[in-house]
Amino acid sequence: MNEQGIMAKLYFRYGAVGSAKTLNLLAVAHNYRQQNKRILILKPALDTRFGANQVRSRAGLEQEADIVLGSNDMIDETKLAGVDCLLVDECQFLESRVIDQLRFITTEYRVPVICYGLRTDFKRRLFSGSQRLLELADAIEEVKTTCAFCNKKAVYNLKMVDGFAVGPDSQGPVVELGCEEKYLPSCAGCYDAKILESASR
Numbered sequence: 406m407n408e409q410g411i412m413a414k415l416y417f418r419y420g421a422v423g424s425a426k427t428l429n430l431l432a433v434a435h436n437y438r439q440q441n442k443r444i445l446i447l448k449p450a451l452d453t454r455f456g457a458n459q460v461r462s463r464a465g466l467e468q469e470a471d472i473v474l475g476s477n478d479m480i481d482e483t484k485l486a487g488v489d490c491l492l493v494d495e496c497q498f499l500e501s502r503v504i505d506q507l508r509f510i511t512t513e514y515r516v517p518v519i520c521y522g523l524r525t526d527f528k529r530r531l532f533s534g535s536q537r538l539l540e541l542a543d544a545i546e547e548v549k550t551t552c553a554f555c556n557k558k559a560v561y562n563l564k565m566v567d568g569f570a571v572g573p574d575s576q577g578p579v580v581e582l583g584c585e586e587k588y589l590p591s592c593a594g595c596y597d598a599k600i601l602e603s604a605s606r
């Protein structure tokens with residue numbers, strides 16, 4: 406834990422798909438370990454793209470998560486003893502009550518918590534975990550990436566099915582894991598243009 410009197414911060418580092426959020430998380434974990442500090446990595450059980458316990462970046466680096474949180478779980482706070490930082494991957498999928506607990510962990514245990522995740526889904530609506538983080542976080546930082554179709558900064562996640570862009574009015578489940586190639590980082594202009602183009606085909 407940190408020294409008395411120093412408030413630990415709650416960070417929300419958000420970015421579109423492909424913005425190397427997990428790579429950033431693993432780099433932070435590496436830096437802490439280099440300084441002989443203890444970190445914990447947490448992820449929601451929902452994200453099972455790469456196996457239940459793995460936190461893996463597209464660059465190929467991976468690491469076992471220390472805590473895999475099911476949808477009805479809360480964090481076991483006894484695990485926080487002696488921890489210098491809690492790192493959270495795919496935080497958009499966490500329940501808002503878990504984000505409340507992360508806030509509590511920073512104030513009560515003085516453990517900094519750094520959350521990485523998407524801000525919005527392909528319909529450009531906030532995920533529940535991301536909404537609560539935008540409400541509670543001390544620091545909100547963008548992890549930037551470039552639009553898949555032009556050179557502007559990506560702000561949205563465009564869903565592609567069989568080569569067609571899927572618009573915000575389409576039905577179906579919001580979360581479709583296991584097919585990550587279906588989501589592309591997109592600027593606002595290309596998001597509209599690709600959906601219009603697909604609708605007219």
Ligand SMILES: [Zn+2]
Nearest residue numbers: 552555592595
């Ligand atoms: Zn673009």
